[in-house]
Amino acid sequence: MNALTLLMSIFVFSFILAFAISYFIVLKEEKLQYGKLYTKEFTVKMFVYRCRLAIKNFTLISILTTASLHIIGDSFFSFEKIAIWKFAFLFFVMVAIDDVWFYSIHRLMHTNKYLYKKIHSVHHQAVPPIPMDFLFAHPIEALGAAFGLILGVLVLILLTGNANIYVLAAYSFYRTLHELEVHSGFQIIPEKYLGLIGSSKHHFNHHKYHKGNYASAFTYLDKLFGTEVNEKTTK
Ligand SMILES: [Zn+2]
Numbered sequence: 001m002n003a004l005t006l007l008m009s010i011f012v013f014s015f016i017l018a019f020a021i022s023y024f025i026v027l028k029e030e031k032l033q034y035g036k037l038y039t040k041e042f043t044v045k046m047f048v049y050r051c052r053l054a055i056k057n058f059t060l061i062s063i064l065t066t067a068s069l070h071i072i073g074d075s076f077f078s079f080e081k082i083a084i085w086k087f088a089f090l091f092f093v094m095v096a097i098d099d100v101w102f103y104s105i106h107r108l109m110h111t112n113k114y115l116y117k118k119i120h121s122v123h124h125q126a127v128p129p130i131p132m133d134f135l136f137a138h139p140i141e142a143l144g145a146a147f148g149l150i151l152g153v154l155v156l157i158l159l160t161g162n163a164n165i166y167v168l169a170a171y172s173f174y175r176t177l178h179e180l181e182v183h184s185g186f187q188i189i190p191e192k193y194l195g196l197i198g199s200s201k202h203h204f205n206h207h208k209y210h211k212g213n214y215a216s217a218f219t220y221l222d223k224l225f226g227t228e229v230n231e232k233t234t235k
């Protein structure tokens with residue numbers, strides 16, 4: 001199995017998982033109470049409507065990723081079994097790079113009124129969001145956000161001479177799980193135990209106030225640049 005096949009398999013599996021979890025929440029929403037951030041009012045019709053754009057974006061992201069990895073070339077991908085500390089470090093690098101990238105483009109799409117109106121407002125139409133709504137966005141935004149993964153690959157190559165395929169596979173899977181969680185509308189682990197890890201509540205507040213909390217994986221960028229929003233900052 002080459003790098004591309006493995007990553008695409010993870011992509012497809014993640015998408016099916018996102019679809020299944022979202023459908024489950026739409027159907028069982030009334031019975032799920034623990035950690036619920038708001039009352040949802042869903043219909044299967046809304047779910048189908050959101051799925052159409054999500055499937056389109058998933059296809060575009062897969063094409064962009066396939067083309068980018070093909071251009072980078074197989075010789076830059078390694079199947080080497082690396083030490084756990086190195087795996088953890090490289091995984092963290094991927095998360096950090098992608099987070100800085102997403103914070104930057106997300107903040108730009110809010111501060112530039114033209115970009116907000118033409119592109120980012122689509123994502124904010126998903127009210128209330130369901131887990132798979134991280135894919136409910138204008139296609140340009142979906143492709144822009146997906147570029148964070150490619151950026152991470154390039155940084156890994158600069159740091160180590162290649163991109164370890166197990167790190168990429170783990171990161172791709174984590175990324176989808178994280179996005180599903182922050183759009184789920186449920187805060188399962190209380191925020192006080194998460195430190196600087198971006199929580200569901202953190203992104204929920206972004207959708208609630210339509211501004212601030214631009215980062216996704218961590219909260220330190222919003223704290224550092226004064227863009228954090230919550231009940232206290234909006235008083
Ligand atoms: Zn936004």
Ligand SMILES: [Zn+2]
Pocket residue numbers: 123129134183203207
């Ligand atoms: Zn969102």
